[in-house]
Amino acid sequence: MAIEKTIYVGPFIHCESLTELDIAVNGMIGVGEDGKIAFVLRDVEGRQIPAQAGWEQAKVVRTPEYGFFFPGFIDTHIHASQYPNAGVFGKSTLLDWLNTYTFPLESSFSDLEKAARIYNRVVARTLSHGTTMACYYATVHVPATNLLADVCQSKGQRAFVGRVCMDRMSPDYYRDESVESAVTATRQCIDHIRKIDPEFDLVTPIITPRFAPSCTDETLKALGDLHHETGVPCQTHVSENKAECQLVKDLFPHSLSYTHVYDEAGLLTPKTILAHAVHLTKDERALIKQRQAKISHCPASNTALTSGTAKVRTMLDEGLTVGLGTDVSGGYTSSLLAEAREAIFVSRHVAMTDGDDAKLSVEEALYLATRGGAKVVGLEDRIGGFEVGKDWDAQMVSLSNVGDAMHLDQEAGLVEVFGGESWDDKVAKWVYTGDDRNTQAVWVKGKLVHQRAGFKP
Ligand code: GUN
Numbered sequence: 001m002a003i004e005k006t007i008y009v010g011p012f013i014h015c016e017s018l019t020e021l022d023i024a025v026n027g028m029i030g031v032g033e034d035g036k037i038a039f040v041l042r043d044v045e046g047r048q049i050p051a052q053a054g055w056e057q058a059k060v061v062r063t064p065e066y067g068f069f070f071p072g073f074i075d076t077h078i079h080a081s082q083y084p085n086a087g088v089f090g091k092s093t094l095l096d097w098l099n100t101y102t103f104p105l106e107s108s109f110s111d112l113e114k115a116a117r118i119y120n121r122v123v124a125r126t127l128s129h130g131t132t133m134a135c136y137y138a139t140v141h142v143p144a145t146n147l148l149a150d151v152c153q154s155k156g157q158r159a160f161v162g163r164v165c166m167d168r169m170s171p172d173y174y175r176d177e178s179v180e181s182a183v184t185a186t187r188q189c190i191d192h193i194r195k196i197d198p199e200f201d202l203v204t205p206i207i208t209p210r211f212a213p214s215c216t217d218e219t220l221k222a223l224g225d226l227h228h229e230t231g232v233p234c235q236t237h238v239s240e241n242k243a244e245c246q247l248v249k250d251l252f253p254h255s256l257s258y259t260h261v262y263d264e265a266g267l268l269t270p271k272t273i274l275a276h277a278v279h280l281t282k283d284e285r286a287l288i289k290q291r292q293a294k295i296s297h298c299p300a301s302n303t304a305l306t307s308g309t310a311k312v313r314t315m316l317d318e319g320l321t322v323g324l325g326t327d328v329s330g331g332y333t334s335s336l337l338a339e340a341r342e343a344i345f346v347s348r349h350v351a352m353t354d355g356d357d358a359k360l361s362v363e364e365a366l367y368l369a370t371r372g373g374a375k376v377v378g379l380e381d382r383i384g385g386f387e388v389g390k391d392w393d394a395q396m397v398s399l400s401n402v403g404d405a406m407h408l409d410q411e412a413g414l415v416e417v418f419g420g421e422s423w424d425d426k427v428a429k430w431v432y433t434g435d436d437r438n439t440q441a442v443w444v445k446g447k448l449v450h451q452r453a454g455f456k457p
């Protein structure tokens, strides 16, 4: 469907830097038929649309009172196939969690009808949380993985879609049979996305060795070769849990570290996304920085599976590129807003032992959820903020309808509820008490991809 030239009128907020928000209370953003931002005005008196040659007939979308536009969230690590298990993990830790909860569920995606139900649901749900881009892990099944790519395409969500490779330490009922089968199946998924989206404009395939313990040296190497041959990005897990780290030491006795295992296979590059990174050594972080590989921080999952507390401040100070990942269903939530909150609270737990400097601010968490994520996926020139030439990947947030601190008080009226608060306070209230009910509408590349009941575009 063609995109109508549209002027978005109302406050807009995006991240200026890691620590600063840019809040334009009297904002106005013009988005062209190509879905890209054509102009950005910051000080529009009385929300009156100034004459813009060629924009006289443009559609106008206004925020409600106490609403604002914000860049879409980028979830840099989520297992779409594990969505039915969100919230179900008991007291397990990573390795027994995989065997108890995860492999049985993922193996059931041989049933394409089930896969269709779940994948449609997870994409719709993440869109409703304002997630305009997600880096998905699917399962080993080629038809179901291709179906996930189709669902992202048809619902209009920007996505990396990865077929999971695992040819050892995996159950008989759920595994790759050989190096060749892992590579062939991955190629089939790359070819499928090339057919539905030849330029990888919206949906991009991603090479996905599950993690070092579930891949033989040969498979890691073959996937590294494929990564270099195709230029397709790569995602995996690193240094999530102590038992897993010990397992990697045992399985790869000749490698200097967990990170080196990927490096030796040619899988540590600027297009590699490493999830968790909880127990990395200083040398590993230096190697990741040298290779310009990226980090997906998954705080909800790291707490749920008691994996540990990733040292985000240290990674940022050392110059690593970090984004946020929900890691459903290690993580219990598919909301990146909730994940941002988790990132803040985990950082406060780190601060209780390492000192106050470890604390992440609201601004920093939002940066990780938008600009940081954009860098992780290598699309910082296209998404993550509101600059001319970027794609309109955005959400419209309303503070006037729901949330602990924001509910419409019929007696007192909104003015009482919001009396005297700064915009910084409003943003903090959104981050700490908001949810998908605040997300009124979501756009990707200028196209409306989600709207709440009652929203009138
Ligand atoms: N390591 C290997 N597989 C997984 C997975 O599915 N989730 C998480 N959190 N870690 C993993």
Ligand code: FE
Binding pocket: 077, 079, 237, 275, 327, 330
């Ligand atoms: Fe994961």
